[in-house]
Amino acid sequence: MASISGTAIGTSARPLLAARAQVVKGFSGLKSVSFSIQRKSFPSVRLQAASRRLQVSCVAKPETVQKVCDIVKKQLALSDDTPVTGESKFSTLGADSLDTVEIVMGLEEAFGISVEEESAQSITTVQDAADLIEKLVDAKSS
Incomplete structure (x- = not known):
């Protein structure tokens, strides 16, 4: 960066x-x-x-944030009317540490990336995840 x-x-x-x-x-x-x-x-x-x-x-593209929101909703089995935005904290959405690991695994699969354990521990919001994903995708393509 x-x-x-x-x-x-x-x-x-x-x-x-x-x-x-x-x-x-x-x-x-x-x-x-x-x-x-x-x-x-x-x-x-x-x-x-x-x-x-x-x-x-710079923050992640809106489409990346939306895709992360969709993955988080799916992993946490949240209803369609549950609001999930870039500012949403995983803990506020009801995620425990195991849920967070599953979310990261879902993001890795969806975006074709690998997230280091240290980086995964710093993710607390949807925006954190989207920013990290874009950073990793950019690094992978260069």
Whole structure:
């Protein structure tokens, strides 16, 4: 995954945004942009006081999220009227650890990928699963 980091020290966002635009033009496969802010110089950007870090990440395609939602519904035997979205947590949907393993196995089969155990343990929401799937599918095709 491509990643770019930069540091903002000035009092204006323009130089930082211009630098970001120049760097992004050079990356065709950009997946994540991360900036660490040293001073409060962006009043319009809300940051967590503790981390003072802004991170912009691309999310999975809507069709990937929908396919993951469908697989989760099937694996957990949820009714058609049960809402499952990218923000849905497996635990909130009633999944225990065995159900989560079965969901990951279903995703591996459906997408033709293999999920490492460490990565599988970090999946708690449908969106987490969809993002990981796209990352693995991209890595497999390159």
